[in-house]
Amino acid sequence: MKVNVTVMLKQGVLDPQGKAIARALHGLGFEGVEDVRAGKLIELDLAETNPDAARAAAEAMAQKLLANSVIESFRVELG
Amino acid sequence: MKVNVTVMLKQGVLDPQGKAIARALHGLGFEGVEDVRAGKLIELDLAETNPDAARAAAEAMAQKLLANSVIESFRVELG
Numbered sequence: 839m840k841v842n843v844t845v846m847l848k849q850g851v852l853d854p855q856g857k858a859i860a861r862a863l864h865g866l867g868f869e870g871v872e873d874v875r876a877g878k879l880i881e882l883d884l885a886e887t888n889p890d891a892a893r894a895a896a897e898a899m900a901q902k903l904l905a906n907s908v909i910e911s912f913r914v915e916l917g
Numbered sequence: 918m919k920v921n922v923t924v925m926l927k928q929g930v931l932d933p934q935g936k937a938i939a940r941a942l943h944g945l946g947f948e949g950v951e952d953v954r955a956g957k958l959i960e961l962d963l964a965e966t967n968p969d970a971a972r973a974a975a976e977a978m979a980q981k982l983l984a985n986s987v988i989e990s991f992r993v994e995l996g
Contacts, residue, residue: 884949
């Protein structure tokens with residue numbers, strides 16, 4: 839089954855990619871952009887069919903590989 | 918208001934980052950991973966308060982800057 843893992847920088851961690859996007863949007867005339875945060879979305883296709891087991895597996899993957907827990911937080915959503 | 922723009926490679930476009938993640942997960946013992954697609958999540962904080970106008974602005978930003986329409990597709994979700 840499909841599981842989406844979203845990885846974002848934690849609040850308070852400087853996000854230069856987001857800042858660069860915000861600046862570029864302002865340069866294109868999008869004045870109403872107040873803040874931008876850039877993160878990653880990882881779509882997993884798992885053989886597991888049990889939703890609870892799939893969620894647990896995705897959380898283990900996020901903790902071990904997908905997210906750097908020092909600076910990033912993640913959330914898991916079943917697709 | 919908050920608007921999330923998700924940018925993914927289109928189906929059929931080779932995703933080397935996703936392939937690398939899948940291989941790394943297999944190497945860590947996560948055998949049930951059948952496929953991985955990696956994309957970007959861009960969280961916009963807009964001054965606009967009208968949901969329809971915010972969505973339209975975010976779609977314009979995605980078309981002009983955030984997504985490369987040749988190889989990427991995007992979706993906009995109000996946060």
